[in-house]
Each structure stands twice: as C-alpha cells, then as structure tokens.
Amino acid sequence: MADFFKDMEQKLSGVISDLGKKTEDTIEIQKIKSDIRSLKRANERDLIDIGRMVYEKFQHGEIRDTDYITFCEAIEKREETIERQEEEIVRIREGR
Incomplete structure (x- = not known):
C-alpha cells in the first residue's frame, strides 16, 4: 500500500511539474506574440508616415x-471625390 501512495505521489509530482512548465511556456509564448504585435504596429505606423511624406513631396512636385506618382494620383482623385461628396452632403442638408 505504501508503494501505491509512493507511485501516486511521483505521478502527481510529474503532472504538476508538466503543468507548471506548460504554463510557463504559454506565458512566454504570449509575451513573445505581444512583442510581435507591437513591432508590427510600429511598422504599420512607420509605413503610414512614409506614405504621408511621399504624398506631401508629390503635392510639392x-x-x-x-x-x-500613380499611387499619389489615385489618392488625389479619391480626395477630390471625398470633397465632392462632402459638398453633396451640405447641399442635401441645406435643402431640408
């Protein structure tokens, strides 16, 4: 009977150790994933800033x-469309 409890204790100890290791691994993986998301967000912000700088240079020739130029002209056309649509909203509101 003592052997049974000894075996049970060892198995339980192993399971607890495995759970602890898996928990540590999961926490470490989540931290790494969080770091990756932060780095990707920083890259997205920088890419947006680069695009904005290129567009401003385009506007100044x-x-x-x-x-x-192709991308900048597409942006320019969308800006013109937005402006026309905003003017249409004003006309609709004034007509009421």
Missing part, C-alpha cells in the same frame, strides 16, 4: 518616380 518633388516626386518623379512613376510608381509613386
């Missing part, structure tokens, strides 16, 4: 690369 400082961009010559046709790849950039």
Whole structure:
C-alpha cells in the first residue's frame, strides 16, 4: 500500500511539474506574440508616415518616380471625390 501512495505521489509530482512548465511556456509564448504585435504596429505606423511624406513631396512636385506618382494620383482623385461628396452632403442638408 505504501508503494501505491509512493507511485501516486511521483505521478502527481510529474503532472504538476508538466503543468507548471506548460504554463510557463504559454506565458512566454504570449509575451513573445505581444512583442510581435507591437513591432508590427510600429511598422504599420512607420509605413503610414512614409506614405504621408511621399504624398506631401508629390503635392510639392518633388516626386518623379512613376510608381509613386500613380499611387499619389489615385489618392488625389479619391480626395477630390471625398470633397465632392462632402459638398453633396451640405447641399442635401441645406435643402431640408
């Protein structure tokens, strides 16, 4: 009977140790994933800032690369469409 409890204690000890290790691993993995998300968000902010800087240079006639110009012209057309739609909203509201 003493052997039974000894075996049970060892098995229980092993299970608890495994659970502790898995918990530590899970916490470490979550921390790493959080760090990765933070780094990706920082990259997204920087890419947005780069795009904004390129567009501002385009507006001042400082961009010559046709790849950039294509994107900037598309942005410009959308800005014009937005402006027309905002004017339409004003006209609709004033007509009421």
